[in-house]
Amino acid sequence: MSQSLPPLVVDLDGTLLRTDTLWESFLGLLRRRPWRILWMPFWLLQGRAVLKVRLLAEALPDIEYLPLREEVLQWLQAERCRGRRLILATASPASVGQVLAQRLGLFEAVVGSSDTLNARGKAKLALVRQYLGELPFEYLGNSWADFPVWAGAVEAHVVGTPRFIRRVRRHFPRGRDFPQPLRWSALLGLLRPYQWVKNLLVFLPMLLAHRVLEGALWGKAIAAFAALSLVASGLYVVNDLLDVEADRHHPRKRFRPLARGDVPLWVGMVMAPLVFGMGFGIAGAVLPPLGVLAVGLYGGLSAAYSLWLKTLPLLDVLALAGLYTVRVLAGGWATQVPLSGWLLTFAIFFFLSLAFLKRYVELRALGGAELPRRGYTSQDEALVRTFGIASGYLAVLVFVLYLNSPAVVTLYREPRWLWLSVPLLLYWIAYLWLSAHRGRMPDDPILFVLRDPVSYIVAAGLLGLFVLGSA
Template identity: 45%
Template structure:
């Protein structure tokens, strides 16, 4: 009997065996587990390298024994999931069959409550990794044991072609074009749930291209020094690109390590990695390439700037892995990373960095970091008293954090006021007294952003993102720039 005839004659009620990784969920539970294990302790990466000697089944057993992803926080293919619900309502037998560790497979099945049975890799049983021919044979044996001579299979990858060759019916979910072409040679009438193409817009969202605006701080030392040298501006422009690539890479690594918490967040669950729009291997490869390019450009600027970029990278990764969970330490680190950008710009341009500028930036960015934490806590239900996901804060900390944040913002304005009569301002500005006009403008902006935080009016999760979309913030920036220009030319 030809495959097409078998497909046509097989009733739709034959048991359907469903793959997990890449099919039921767009991600891979093995990669999810690896990231969870690294997040627990970065040195676990060395332990996993040793486990590779145990073979695929042994590696999966050790890893699943140490950590397993929460099924409730995994992304799922909703259209395919709805299809499975309809098939189960019709009385069809559904079995979750995966090369993932058997414990992970059982936990996912228990969460979804759609499957009658499960098959998974069990190193303590036959020791076989349940993929390709091993999966096909295990499914065939399971079907015969339950009185079925035919069975159907839903998969997504080239490894599944061997399984489809033994099935009477086939379903392809999120499969690449090459796999679908090979499948249709065996099952011309296979049902296909189309793969969502990876769009440039999705990649740009993943690397957070909008966040590159923060790296505009690298140009602040040139502005503060009143330098118009085009060579210095070109050098800092290269530094800007290097910092952007590095920051995007660290954002990817941060999202990889924070997947479970992002999926529990109202806004962050829509990020490309959290939603499964971009896979973990793609994100890792993209991050490595971007980080490599960043340091190539950094060394082209100067060794000192490369050292600053290395300090930023190490601090950011430490923040992603551990420091972000420490109350108060996290906001100090965030404000320090903003200020480090200003320092890196000064190193790239070869200009002196004013202590006044450093003081203003530290206080102002600490205030903005506390705005971000307060905005996150404001989103929690009033009755909820547990820690915010992945953070070291509780809703009852909100009043204290708000007081600290407003005080820090006011201190930034006070430092600006003290700077006006300093020797630095006298040397740089023809009419430094004009700078008094900048103090109330900055004060108004600080008070306004804190007022909007209390009213839960910040759009997005970051105060700088809000500022970029806020006309008043742009008017504030233009007003302060105009005041600085008047003070410079001595109008």
Template identity: 40%
Template structure:
């Protein structure tokens, strides 16, 4: 990288454009990016960054940059800022990357983008932010000898010494304070963050899974009991809050993997639509609300089941999902725990048939999820192990065999349940229930055939909620049991 001499600054075209990185050129913050990457890599050493911080911010940034494995090629960059840089380069201006992020990461980003003539960044001796950055830029280019592109309250100090200011997606009240300096040339704003972004991050559509908490109530023929029904609604909502908390944390830990995925890269955190900082605030609030509500409003057994769900989900996010077979069994357990939690909320006993059916049908769905991911990878000609998973595209045939077998075993368990003498005594017309078997056989077969054709969404629950045939089968399934009652 070549430096820029003060003597070269004569006309407007000679004034360098200095660009901030975090929150400006990058729709994220590298300190948080490296922090989450470190936590993903070494979850049991979560305390280490605080030890480094005690030695000063430069030490924290240097150690995180050294340990964390950040792929700068997939980071979410602000295209409007890149366009601004391109326009300045066409005018013959020098472009300087001036950032408080560690110089090793800043240099890698500059090498990747190939837009900068000079890089100024934090090193082992100084944290290049606020006044420190202002003084360094003035030292290099003189007072008013540079234009500066930034976004935060810290950048107000730099804008004071700049010739012109460019304000990008400013923090609260920063735009007003920047304009008061009288040198704002342009304010660049991306699309505002909306409820749709948070709805996607919280995975509200995945709350459909929580309907499983009502299964024990339905099986016990108590769906019309107002007190128990109210408990079910509470259990549904609290499970949703807990699950959304886990989804947020999972997305924060999976930023690198998601950005390499054909569809997950559009998730709000991976795409830079939502800040990592906001996610770190939101997920513990949701979690605390879920467990406080569970302890206060429902039996303690439900809270215990919710706790097991959270621990297993956390283990899945941190480690289990990277191990072949373990991941799909864990997913099947997470579905089954919802049914167990429902039984706890209603004070009902779980039956052998319900647990056996749940494990097999949800194992089949978990394998569908993996099959869809691998099918997409194979379609793109990939042969290596799927990023963040324990499978190769060549495993497709075996996964489909295991998944279809698990689905048909669920049908067999349903048939044995219908034939059980205890079940026969529970229903006025038990023979009607046999219609449920061909319905389930059709649905399992159809799901796997569509997956084989590459027409399956990578999440089978989302597919089932949107698929007309699945909804019809679900309605008919319920009608069969209603007619048998």
């Protein structure tokens, strides 16, 4: 049977892999040696082949963890079992394909680009012909650049969107289809809209100042919420782009859209500035200067966190706590509601506790390994837990001091009701840390709170006590 089956030539980027090694290398270079990006135009002047070779030489991605297209892999394994010869043909340097071929153990040969040849389109077909001679072959590809190779094959197997497959079939009717529909849910997941709940903090200043009935403030607060949400989504995309390699080593983060290959890397690079710009556009059009400043401060601190601060122990959690506190500042500055020093001090300690909680959960999930790109090891787990619990209880102490201050009577007619919120806060902080210690919390405490009925009960109790104190 093996003699009757034509050899099957398989493309690498976007076909066998759910990602593109050239974009992977570009991101790796941007992450490790960003100043070398300035050399890319000079490499390109020497030809696309030189650009590919130099990029991969500067920042070779971790081939072992690149996401594979499972349905394609299973078909190739079945064809190999039938005795079919498999050849990997890639426009990336042949050395990259050889690493993957060695990992899979399916291919008898690898053909690809060199520093003098860009193995794309007709050049790839020529390499295949050079290896197989005039022997008929079938080809599996995924892009318009593969048309010359399909034209030289006896069957055209296609990976792509249903629309792309229909266009290919107009020219090459024979072959197997691997449809990859555009997943809007993956694009939405890349923006992490569930994280927008954090930006509800912009409404906190007007709520605590008892000015929720002033309609003029709502427009500003909603605009601040929208601006922060869009800027945050843009920065989440940037964060996922920079962390894509580390995320693939993580037990849960490897399922993120970019790490898994559900969204191409180039799409993320386009989305990030687009969404980021929309956020600042809303801020500039609607918010007062201080509100725009707050959005800018949030964007700058977030960018610093993604690019640098997240790798520095302790500074990373201070930055995370600062991002939460800046959201409160944005609410006050956007609505021009005076901000209480008590509120800001409470926010710093409380959100510092949540930031340590996030790191603690990540450390526990790795089971003794070092936390990638975070600077923590398993030896730090107990210390991180201590810092986090202490920060949470310091927040409660700040709240108790506020209840003893003259400031409380200016806003609350019956402040004695607020004292009952102290045990609720103590319980909730202890409950969150106990849940994390028992392994019942995901990487992000916010996700846990959003799905946790106990947290909703505590929040309802706190809200009720504040209403009673105001009556």
